[in-house]
Amino acid sequence: MNWPEKVTIKEVGPRDGLQNEQIILPTQSKIDWIDQLSDTGLSYIEVTSFVHPKWIPQLSDAVQVAKGIKRNPSITYAALVPNERGLEAALEGEIDDISVFMSSSETHNLKNINKSISDTLPVLKKVIDGAANGGKTVRGYVSTVFGCPYEGEVSMDQVFRVCDQLFDYGISEISLGDTIGVASPRQVASFLESAVKRYDLSRIALHFHDTRGMALANVLQALECGVETFDSSLGGLGGCPYAPGASGNVATDDLIHMLHKMGIQTGIKQEKLIKAALLMQSFLEKPLPSHQMAVYNAQ
Template sequence: MRMPERVRVVEVGPRDGLQNESTQVPVAVKVELIERLAKAGLPAVEAGAFVSPKWVPQMADSAEVFRTLQKRLGVTYPALIPNLRGLEAAIAAGVNEIAVFVSASEGFSLKNIACSRAESLARLRDVFDLAITRGIRVRGYVSCIAGCPYDGDVPPAEVAAMAHELLVMGCYEISLGDTIGVGTARQIRNLISQVATTIPRERIAMHFHDTYGQGIANVLASLEEGIAVFDSSVAGLGGCPYAPGASGNIATEDLLYLLHGLEISTGVDLEAIAETGDWISRLLGRHNESRAGRAVLARRHSGGQDGR
């Protein structure tokens, strides 16, 4: 199967990344981060989540973020929502694209959102009804596609079943997430092949965490399976509070370096993303997890050219 000539990168750092920070990040910083990422050419920047502040306090100010944000033409700014109440709050804040989520594993669903997989799907029906009525696009996430911290191995058939349910309900795209970062290239290829029996490849996105250092290898495997949409997080921000040991998402800088090296078009400025990754890492007082980002800046500061 031919690799895609162009890839759409969905930036999840402002939501999936920042939600794990222990210290509250000011609205002004969140807004600047989102605007810098959009200016660098990213076509989609997940900007917040309308979830319970009790469980995810870092996202409690998402409404203010959306109201403050200066949106760029051609860029989408989805928000994660768990239920009808979250969607109503998102609509009030001017959100026009949302992301919903389910788990491929029963154990993770029970621990993460305190309901079974079947119950999680049932809860989303009202969300889809209102979103469709309001003309709001819906993207779907399926978590724990390669393994679960509670149930262990997750059969590909379970992933395919949950992804298909989201597609039928109205998602325009399904992002398959290796939440705890245990997947390997062969496993991911097999998974995509099975999911693609019920969902067209052009409607599948991949979302990798880098716990075992396999994230970029899994991107390459996915590209070889014809996947053309990937989620990533600037500077590798993120993790999962309900998945012990899970590290952050693959870094947007590392993803771009791979894609550009393969001569796959993204429309994204790698140097601008590297600068943003360095900026937000310093501001948060955390290590920049992007090896490509650190290398790009080091080479530039030394006067070299990196050719990407």
Template sequence: MHVKIVEVGPRDGLQNEKEIVPTEVKIALIEKLAASGLTTIEATSFVNPRWIPQLADAEEVLARLPRGKDVTYTALVPNLRGLERAVSSGLQEIALFMSASQTHNQKNINKTIEETFPVLREVAQAAHSYGMRVRGYVSTVFGCPYEGDVPVDNSRRVTQALLEMGVHEISLGDTIGVATPKQVRHIFGELVKEASAERLAAHFHDTRGTGLANVVAALDVGIRIFDSSIGGLGGCPYAPGAAGNISTEDLVYLLHGMDIDTGVDLERLMEAGAYIQQQLGRELPSKVLKAHLAADDCAKQGDA
């Protein structure tokens, strides 16, 4: 069995950092992630820099990244202006985003769900005219910080709308980290009726410590694409209290332990995690990274 990992740390992770991360650090991190064998990396966002100043250097980051056949770089695009920037940056794939809950969508995008559909449809059509692939994100599928439980019919309706726009892959997000394995099996079990499992991805946060358990539950119902963030970086500025995404290191360790292929070299991946942890100057949530660095420290002390 093979699982595709979509690395979202450079965008979803770093966008929440209070201190601006230097462009050179972002580029070095992405290069290290690519060197580990990750083939899809969400590098940045073309959301207006006034809203996410951390990613104001999107064009420069993409201009300086080496391009090759082995890695696809993507970026979040909110509207036609963002798409123009993505096209100018030479991207072959973009990502659209919206929420399954009305209140979160309103606070995140400043539009109702119904008002969001025509905007995304216009962007998707334009992107396809440029020969670009389009991915979709649906937030708050498993719970909303403002509304609580989100009916599965909300996610079904949004998923169907995105499919009709020609989105090739839809990432369903547990934005505030409330999902449990039982809920994951139920919701994905329902949504695979609308789209084949091959077109659905899981995007889990680990706020309540259930992130990896939810990965196993999603595997059980046929999901083979997972979003994760190096070191467990991330959160959501519109979801109070939301912890980071599941860690890429933890995800790869889990999958390899289940004899599932990812194409990722865990040792090189941990080099990327150690690098960004050092650059940010604080310990990151990844448990596998912590164990790896602790073992290294012990070995160094033993050699001393």
């Protein structure tokens, strides 16, 4: 098998995970958790989102969180930014890496962002240009790559049109999202077979949700295709509003367990991940849904 020797894990729990929780954690709890994540060996943590509090009240304290965390110089601290106003706040919070987001599906983009794809792109270009002027790198999220809750399967050509435009605007990396967890390994392989002819895979990350229990299988397939960067959320925090009750992002602790068992390096310390997961369990007052935490909690 042509597996890489090392993989980069981008932790999205403080943003993608907490935004789907019913409880709104105190600011200090978020800061404490991010500080503990910073001690695990992670090199990239997405700490919050600068979306209007009306839409994501769970992350309404984005600036306070960004300013309150203890910065490890070896870690990139990122945040999701939807528009120029959000960028101003992100720059105030001294975020290292700006993430912009949109959907490859027209209907999902309208539902999620309240704009068409053609109307969203100019907004993102202003954010990307502004971030570059502020000396920041920019990452792009493209959602519904493997399936849309409204339109079903999304054509690869449509996904590539969106990715091409974002790359043309100057982003450094695209994270391709299986937003509702419908991808299969065969679909992932087919997509990446085409993507590798178009893009440098070092600029591609994959963002799998585990709604149907397929996330690790899809990661394994992506590894075989040469992808070396994956998003994940500690304990499997997160979810999808289109699949109520379903599990969320692929769990960082489960992913690290698999990779380390395969002899693939990540630089992340499993025992410190568990410590950070236990802290979040205490904050949420419920078990985290990952397999690793289920085993730990049963001991």
